[in-house]
Amino acid sequence: MTDDKLILLLKICICSGFSLILLGIYFHNFNHTIESMGVNGIIISAACVSLGMALSLPTKMYLTFILVKRDAASSK
Template sequence: MSQTMIIRLLKTSIVLGLCLIVTGHTLIVSSYFTVNHGIKGIIIAAACIAVGVLLSLPTKIYLTVLLMEAEKRYLKNHKSTHSK
């Protein structure tokens, strides 16, 4: 799999994770959902938040590492062109 495809997949994972976090928060805040479903509703909302965090955080770390490597390569190339 190419690096562009991996980055696109990770960005999609981040967006999906953030959507799940917002959905879980909305479900917990809405009194209609928690009153009708009781403790199971709270568990469902908490599960949405947990899956959202699992999807979003590791991908952010990976993308940060990729960006740091790209910046390091850029600075190395930029420094070598100006030193000549």
Template sequence: MPPLIIIKILRLSIILGLSLIILGHYLLVSDYFDAITSINKIVISASCIAFGVLFSLPTKICLTLILMNLEDKHNKSASIHANTKNT
């Protein structure tokens, strides 16, 4: 899969995850669902938040892996520069 498509999927996942988390929080604190029993309101809100966290988790893992790769490249280039200065 090309990197551009992966980046678009990750961006969509970030937006969807954050939107679901915000929606779940809004449903918890709003009076919009007062007609629904409090148990159903909590279940719906918790489901939105849980799916939001679920959608945002792969992006965090992917960003961690990218940062680890960048750090590894930086450490390799720093060790190469240190070796050239010593010789």
């Protein structure tokens, strides 16, 4: 896989993770269906947030590492 494809894949993971975090916040704060589900609703909203964080945080660090490595290689 080339660096350009990997960077695109990582950016897609970051965007989908961020949107899952926002979806979990929406479920927790504003959705009445999730609120009426009780504990199951809390689990659903927490799962959205945790999956979003699992997708977005490590990929940000890896993407930064790739971009720094690419910049260092191009400046030589």
